[in-house]
Amino acid sequence: MINFSLSPEQLKIQEAARAFALQEVLPVAWRYDEKDELPLFIMKKAFDMGIMNITIPRKYGGPGYGLMECALIVEEISAACAGLATSIFDNSLGVEPLLLTKNEEARAKYLPVIAKDFKLISFATSEPTTGSDVAGIRCRADRDGDDYILNGTKYWMTNGGFADYYSIFATVDPTAGYKGICAFLVEKGWEGISTGLHIPKLGQRCSNTVGIHFRNTRVPKENVLAEPGQGFYMAMTAFARTRPIIGSFGVGAARTAMELAIDYAKRRRAFGFPLKEFQAVAFKIAEMYQKVETARLLTWKAAWEADSGQDPTITASITKFYATEAAFEVVDEALQIFGGYGYTRMYPIEKLFRDMRLLRIYEGTSEVQRVVVSRFAFDSYKPIMPALEDFPQFGHLDVHETPGETAWRCRMCGYVHRGQEPPDECPYCFFPKTAFKKVWPRE
Numbered sequence: 001m002i003n004f005s006l007s008p009e010q011l012k013i014q015e016a017a018r019a020f021a022l023q024e025v026l027p028v029a030w031r032y033d034e035k036d037e038l039p040l041f042i043m044k045k046a047f048d049m050g051i052m053n054i055t056i057p058r059k060y061g062g063p064g065y066g067l068m069e070c071a072l073i074v075e076e077i078s079a080a081c082a083g084l085a086t087s088i089f090d091n092s093l094g095v096e097p098l099l100l101t102k103n104e105e106a107r108a109k110y111l112p113v114i115a116k117d118f119k120l121i122s123f124a125t126s127e128p129t130t131g132s133d134v135a136g137i138r139c140r141a142d143r144d145g146d147d148y149i150l151n152g153t154k155y156w157m158t159n160g161g162f163a164d165y166y167s168i169f170a171t172v173d174p175t176a177g178y179k180g181i182c183a184f185l186v187e188k189g190w191e192g193i194s195t196g197l198h199i200p201k202l203g204q205r206c207s208n209t210v211g212i213h214f215r216n217t218r219v220p221k222e223n224v225l226a227e228p229g230q231g232f233y234m235a236m237t238a239f240a241r242t243r244p245i246i247g248s249f250g251v252g253a254a255r256t257a258m259e260l261a262i263d264y265a266k267r268r269r270a271f272g273f274p275l276k277e278f279q280a281v282a283f284k285i286a287e288m289y290q291k292v293e294t295a296r297l298l299t300w301k302a303a304w305e306a307d308s309g310q311d312p313t314i315t316a317s318i319t320k321f322y323a324t325e326a327a328f329e330v331v332d333e334a335l336q337i338f339g340g341y342g343y344t345r346m347y348p349i350e351k352l353f354r355d356m357r358l359l360r361i362y363e364g365t366s367e368v369q370r371v372v373v374s375r376f377a378f379d380s381y382k383p384i385m386p387a388l389e390d391f392p393q394f395g396h397l398d399v400h401e402t403p404g405e406t407a408w409r410c411r412m413c414g415y416v417h418r419g420q421e422p423p424d425e426c427p428y429c430f431f432p433k434t435a436f437k438k439v440w441p442r443e
């Protein structure tokens with residue numbers, strides 16, 4: 001039986017994350033957004049509370065939770081500040097290559113440290129010249145004996161300015177496409193690493209975003225997480241596990257925008273009535289509620305697929321573009337309900353609006369998710385109904401009732417002709433006899 005209720009443990013996690021969001025994140029979020037600065041002490045508190053790195057297995061000192069628990073935590077934190085939610089959840093993206101690697105030695109070395117001490121780990125596929133096209137990575141990884149030497153720049157690295165470790169994707173040959181991509185665990189202090197200035201952003205200004213440059217940085221063979229050819233699949237598998245959670249970022253922030261809009265629509269009066277009395281406003285609230293609920297359901301389904309050992313790739317992509325677009329629509333409508341005040345920096349909606357805009361870009365843009373889903377629909381989806389040519393429309397039904405009759409269907413315009421032979425030419429679209437397919441009796 002399908003069950004949408006949370007377990008007692010999940011309810012506890014949700015309650016703890018909600019308390020953290022309300023007591024620690026919300027009071028500082030707008031100030032740090034203004035300062036365009038990551039409040040690192042909040043990250044440390046999240047770590048101390050046990051709501052960071054939660055996917056690290058127990059064997060390595062983590063709580064070994066699944067994506068469902070991540071979804072619960074991220075929704076609550078994002079409801080208070082999507083930027084801080086990004087910073088906190090980014091460690092789970094950063095550790096994903098360690099969870100996926102076959103390099104047990106690296107896993108055993110780094111995961112327990114990340115679980116035990118407050119260590120940040122950034123994830124980097126993106127570069128200044130390529131983001132969506134992961135196979136187009138140019139950062140070089142040249143073999144030197146068993147080691148690799150890194151040269152190049154990774155860009156847009158969340159938490160990169162504070163990270164102790166980096167999960168770096170590079171290529172042994174930029175002309176080899178996905179076959180050249182490999183992955184490494186790189187430590188901050190290694191020679192030849194420079195950190196760029198914090199990139200000033202429209203929103204999510206409580207999260208730190210930088211570029212990292214490598215000049216002849218040596219990576220020992222022990223730190224290879226994916227050999228050439230395996231790195232691309234590792235990145236895609238990691239995204240399939242993290243994209244559902246981007247849905248939770250949307251759900252959390254959209255929920256807050258909806259709550260603020262409900263509150264405002266009850267209090268603000270126009271033409272002598274509270275805004276909520278106008279159906280145009282009330283219906284906006286209904287649609288906001290609908291979007292928050294549907295986005296959450298989809299997010300939970302994707303998380304459940306991943307946690308139950310299924311491949312979540314397609315549901316993760318659907319979630320990524322549905323939930324993030326729905327969230328942006330909710331925030332946009334909330335701003336509309338607030339009228340002119342919604343557009344000011346004295347009311348909270350404008351930050352939600354700025355923060356939400358990013359969700360359609362990082363972890364694969366909305367367009368990239370549509371590429372993934374449309375490819376699946378065309379190439380791998382198994383239809384349940386008969387193919388178009390064999391689809392039994394009303395014209396064929398008469399034939400069923402007349403045993404012994406033969407019928408032909410024009411494959412161009414759909415006309416059904418009864419008779420032992422097809423006509424020389426279709427009387428509707430004038431296509432020749434060869435356009436006809438026998439539809440009855442079936443062959």
Ligand SMILES: Cc1cc2nc3c(=O)[nH]c(=O)nc-3n(C[C@H](O)[C@H](O)[C@H](O)COP(=O)(O)OP(=O)(O)OC[C@H]3O[C@@H](n4cnc5c(N)ncnc54)[C@H](O)[C@@H]3O)c2cc1C
Nearest residue numbers: 123124125126130131132156157158361362363364365367
């Ligand atoms: C604040 C922030 C934080 C980030 N954090 C990280 C991080 O921690 N680690 C990391 O690796 N990256 C990170 N990113 C990078 C992010 O994942 C990329 O920005 C994103 O994947 C898009 O890549 P791009 O910016 O190079 O755009 P491009 O790939 O240049 O795309 C530009 C536009 O073209 C469209 N487009 C591209 N290809 C296609 C196609 N085949 N079909 C249709 N449309 C297409 C895109 O959808 C987009 O609209 C972050 C980005 C931001 C802004």
